[in-house]
Amino acid sequence: xxxxxxxxxxxxxxxxxxxxxxxxxxxxxxxxxxxxxxxxxxxxxxxxxxxxxxxxxxxxxxxxxxxxxxxxxxxxxxxxxxxxxxxxxxxxxxxxxxxxxxxxxxxxxxxxxxxxxxxxxxxxxxxxxxxxxxxxxxxxxxxxxxxxxxxxxxxxxxxxxxxxxxxxxxxxxxxxxxxxxxxxxxxxxxxxxxxxxxx
Amino acid sequence: xxxxxxxxxxxxxxxxxxxxxxxxxxxxxxxxxxxxxxxxxxxxxxxxxxxxxxxxxxxxxxxxxxxxxxxxxxxxxxxxxxxxxxxxxxxxxxxxxxxxxxxxxxxxxxxxxxxxxxxxxxxxxxxxxxxxxxxxxxxxxxxxxxxxxxxxxxxxxxxxxxxxxxxxxxxxxxxxxxxxxxxxxxxxxxxxxxxxxxx
DNA sequence: CCACCGATTGACTGGTCAATCAACCGGAGG
DNA sequence: CCTCCGGTTGATTGACCAGTCAATCGGTGG
Numbered sequence: 001x002x003x004x005x006x007x008x009x010x011x012x013x014x015x016x017x018x019x020x021x022x023x024x025x026x027x028x029x030x031x032x033x034x035x036x037x038x039x040x041x042x043x044x045x046x047x048x049x050x051x052x053x054x055x056x057x058x059x060x061x062x063x064x065x066x067x068x069x070x071x072x073x074x075x076x077x078x079x080x081x082x083x084x085x086x087x088x089x090x091x092x093x094x095x096x097x098x099x100x101x102x103x104x105x106x107x108x109x110x111x112x113x114x115x116x117x118x119x120x121x122x123x124x125x126x127x128x129x130x131x132x133x134x135x136x137x138x139x140x141x142x143x144x145x146x147x148x149x150x151x152x153x154x155x156x157x158x159x160x161x162x163x164x165x166x167x168x169x170x171x172x173x174x175x176x177x178x179x180x181x182x183x184x185x186x187x188x189x190x191x192x193x194x195x196x197x198x199x
Numbered sequence: 200x201x202x203x204x205x206x207x208x209x210x211x212x213x214x215x216x217x218x219x220x221x222x223x224x225x226x227x228x229x230x231x232x233x234x235x236x237x238x239x240x241x242x243x244x245x246x247x248x249x250x251x252x253x254x255x256x257x258x259x260x261x262x263x264x265x266x267x268x269x270x271x272x273x274x275x276x277x278x279x280x281x282x283x284x285x286x287x288x289x290x291x292x293x294x295x296x297x298x299x300x301x302x303x304x305x306x307x308x309x310x311x312x313x314x315x316x317x318x319x320x321x322x323x324x325x326x327x328x329x330x331x332x333x334x335x336x337x338x339x340x341x342x343x344x345x346x347x348x349x350x351x352x353x354x355x356x357x358x359x360x361x362x363x364x365x366x367x368x369x370x371x372x373x374x375x376x377x378x379x380x381x382x383x384x385x386x387x388x389x390x391x392x393x394x395x396x397x398x
Numbered sequence: 399c400c401a402c403c404g405a406t407t408g409a410c411t412g413g414t415c416a417a418t419c420a421a422c423c424g425g426a427g428g
Numbered sequence: 429c430c431t432c433c434g435g436t437t438g439a440t441t442g443a444c445c446a447g448t449c450a451a452t453c454g455g456t457g458g
Contacts, residue, residue: 009435009436025314025315027226027315028315030414030415030416031415031416031417032415035438040436040437041436041437041438042437042438042439043417043418043419043436043437043438043439044435044436044437046416046417046418047434047435047436050417051416051417052415052416052417108313108314109314112311112312112313113307113311113312114307114311114366114369114370115224115307115308116224116226116227118370119370122370122372126372129372148386149386149390152373153364153373153383153386154390156360156363156364156367156372156373157360157363157364157387157390157391158360159363160359160360160361160362160363160364160366161355161356161357161359161360161363162359163359163363164355164356164358164359164360164362164363165352165355165356165359167313167359168355170313171313171317171318171321173321173325173328173355174351174352174355184352187347187348187352188356190394191348191353191356191391191394191395192356192390192391192394193394194393194394194396194398195389195390195391195392195393195394195395196390196393196394197393199393208405208406229444229445229446230445230446230447231445234408239406239407240406240407240408241407241408241409241447242406242407242408242447242448242449243405243406243407245446245447245448246404246405246406249447250446250447251446251447
């Protein structure tokens with residue numbers, strides 16, 4: 001919980017917000033719910049953040065920048081597109097495994113809510129698509145992937161599949177067990193890459 | 200405006216709602232916006248519907264039942280999984296081509312909003328996944344698809360890719376031209392099916 | 399011509415919350 | 429011991445809106 005010296009209230013509020021957002025959804029979360037969950041006065045939320053929206057923004061930006069970094073790192077690493085895409089999917093699935101609440105909030109309230117909140121972050125989100133597209137493009141350049149699929153198209157299909165699986169776990173449409181995550185990553189990458197390879 | 204005989208106000212309201220929901224999103228649409236758009240008094244909306252929610256429900260159910268029917272029909276038709284999945288993706292893409300506003304509303308406000316509204320319709324939505332999974336399963340049975348991918352898993356990946364492409368068009372992440380839709384369908388089916396076929 | 403009835407109208411109510419703000423507290427520094 | 433100041437408190441305000449309901453309209457049949 002709170003560390004010895006500062007008891008960083010800002011962090012306390014952010015972490016509490018994740019829990020409440022995950023439980024009730026952003027829209028039906030009252031600012032007072034966040035304050036209560038954090039064990040903090042209502043007004044303090046407004047001391048650290050300008051609005052309820054900004055709390056969500058902060059959570060999203062924090063994590064999404066990690067994803068963008070992970071995509072770039074995967075791209076820089078050795079190996080073919082199969083390995084690179086495996087790293088990307090692995091990072092996303094691991095994020096969920098490590099902090100399901102946070103990923104649920106990000107996926108459900110931002111990424112998939114592209115009309116309301118997502119609109120604001122479309123640029124950031126698009127950057128992830130483009131990073132994945134770049135991996136595909138390089139794979140095509142090296143002949144590892146066939147060239148008749150637009151990289152952005154392949155990227156969207158790949159990311160869409162990843163997110164849909166995540167959503168399936170989040171909402172219990174498909175069962176999730178510890179081992180499923182790695183298996184899912186391999187299976188997904190295999191399927192998509194086999195489909196993208198030259199015949 | 201009003202047609203000669205009945206001027207079906209209920210329909211008028213539903214169609215107006217589609218336009219307004221597509222423009223502003225469900226959440227920031229006031230019931231008065233719908234009434235204004237339909238050229239009808241505020242109270243009349245409540246004469247035909249119990250709540251703002253029910254308006255959206257109605258729109259979703261109307262169209263989703265068509266999708267479910269289309270999936271079943273595709274499954275009953277002759278041909279391998281490739282043809283069947285092509286029909287499913289084709290139906291969805293055509294739905295968007297034919298009535299982008301309605302599809303935008305359904306995807307953005309229901310299907311992808313799995314926390315709020317989607318929760319109510321999870322059962323219906325799941326039925327679509329299962330229909331697609333059945334097609335995959337049969338393809339595995341006949342040896343047309345490899346058997347080491349769980350049908351539900353493949354179904355989610357397939358549907359996720361479809362929905363992501365749709366979202367890309369809806370939000371302008373990827374450009375959409377008339378010819379793109381059919382091309383996208385073929386490309387997507389090719390990619391996914393190649394990935395699902397025995398090697 | 400009237401009585402009736404469902405469709406239609408829109409002003410109003412009740413309740414909900416995001417955001418504000420004035421007051422409070424406790425420690426650092428003088 | 430006092431002052432100052434930033435972190436902290438929570439009651440209050442003001443806006444917003446879904447849903448209600450009593451009144452009106454217009455068509456139909458007797």
